[in-house]
Amino acid sequence: MKKKEIFNNDFLPNKQKELFLYDQYFKLFAKLFKNNLLPSKILLTGQSGLGKSTFAYHFINFILSDREDYSYDSKNFTINSLNRSFHLINQKYHPNFFLIQNLDDKQIIDIKQVKNMISFANKTSYEKKIKFILIDNAEYLNLSSVNALLKIVEETPSNTFIIFVHNSSIKLIETLKSRCIEFKIFFSNQEKEIILKNLLTYHDLKIDLNLLEKIKSYHDSPGAILILVKLINEKIIDMNNPNLTGVISNLMEFILKNKNNTNLNLLQNAIELFFFQELKKSNNKNKIYLTYSKVLKSLNLLKKYNIDMNNTFYEIKENIVHG
Numbered sequence: 001m002k003k004k005e006i007f008n009n010d011f012l013p014n015k016q017k018e019l020f021l022y023d024q025y026f027k028l029f030a031k032l033f034k035n036n037l038l039p040s041k042i043l044l045t046g047q048s049g050l051g052k053s054t055f056a057y058h059f060i061n062f063i064l065s066d067r068e069d070y071s072y073d074s075k076n077f078t079i080n081s082l083n084r085s086f087h088l089i090n091q092k093y094h095p096n097f098f099l100i101q102n103l104d105d106k107q108i109i110d111i112k113q114v115k116n117m118i119s120f121a122n123k124t125s126y127e128k129k130i131k132f133i134l135i136d137n138a139e140y141l142n143l144s145s146v147n148a149l150l151k152i153v154e155e156t157p158s159n160t161f162i163i164f165v166h167n168s169s170i171k172l173i174e175t176l177k178s179r180c181i182e183f184k185i186f187f188s189n190q191e192k193e194i195i196l197k198n199l200l201t202y203h204d205l206k207i208d209l210n211l212l213e214k215i216k217s218y219h220d221s222p223g224a225i226l227i228l229v230k231l232i233n234e235k236i237i238d239m240n241n242p243n244l245t246g247v248i249s250n251l252m253e254f255i256l257k258n259k260n261n262t263n264l265n266l267l268q269n270a271i272e273l274f275f276f277q278e279l280k281k282s283n284n285k286n287k288i289y290l291t292y293s294k295v296l297k298s299l300n301l302l303k304k305y306n307i308d309m310n311n312t313f314y315e316i317k318e319n320i321v322h323g
Helices: 023-034 052-064 084-090 111-122 143-154 189-202 209-215 222-233 244-258 264-281 285-304 309-322
Strands: 041-046 097-100 131-135 160-167 181-184
Touching: 023 052, 041 052, 052 084, 052 131, 052 160, 084 097, 097 111, 111 131, 111 143, 189 222, 209 222, 222 244, 222 264, 244 264, 244 309, 264 285, 264 309, 285 309
Parallel strands: 041 160, 041 181, 097 131, 131 160
Antiparallel strands: none
């Protein structure tokens, strides 16, 4: 029997109908909107895997579904699966919603995507309702894309809101950041534990508690741990193998096979743990630091620019094995 393939579609934020522990942020945004004080350019920034995009989709559904059947449940922070706006957004047909994100096989957000968004923003909204533009993974905007964005950001059409979602581990171009109102998303370790437990239940994922503690040494982000649990359950990664190079290699193969960049942060954490362990047992710490610096630079360049992933992974493996 053919083994089931795992794709990140399982955890796409637009598919998640329940929102966990964003009560304060949600109530703040709802109050700002009600009082006509919601900024037209919003920057949600924070650690990757905290659910920032999921929060954005829930808030957008809260506004767009207001007068629809099966509207947003703001008491339980839940999207009704029968809601019209929810289905239209998932089918990429909603007339008042536009999404920009880096494509699966690209490390940049293309300027063509930005131009399509500008065309959308300048059109009269359907039934003159509120329009939302969501720019996910905003750190992948390059200078050309940002320059194309600036005019629409500075002169946002009325009744239009632009939400940028930014992974704070990668620097956002300052000319864009300075034009937005930034909301820093942060959760304590205890809150992350609660989010993770809820996510595991929501996605019906089970894992041994001792192994779960071991996983947390890789990453403390609920989203990243969730993906790792899925990969372990599907035997793509063997956490019982003490050789971290094997875990890193498996992650690289998975990312290449599925043509998806979203696990690059998880890969980086596995690499960081590998070098941390090497530093503890090595007498030549300068050499380890130098190799680690090279690997981290290669990974950051891969995240920021449209560099060939196969070559980058080959270089990283060579540095890890022979560095």
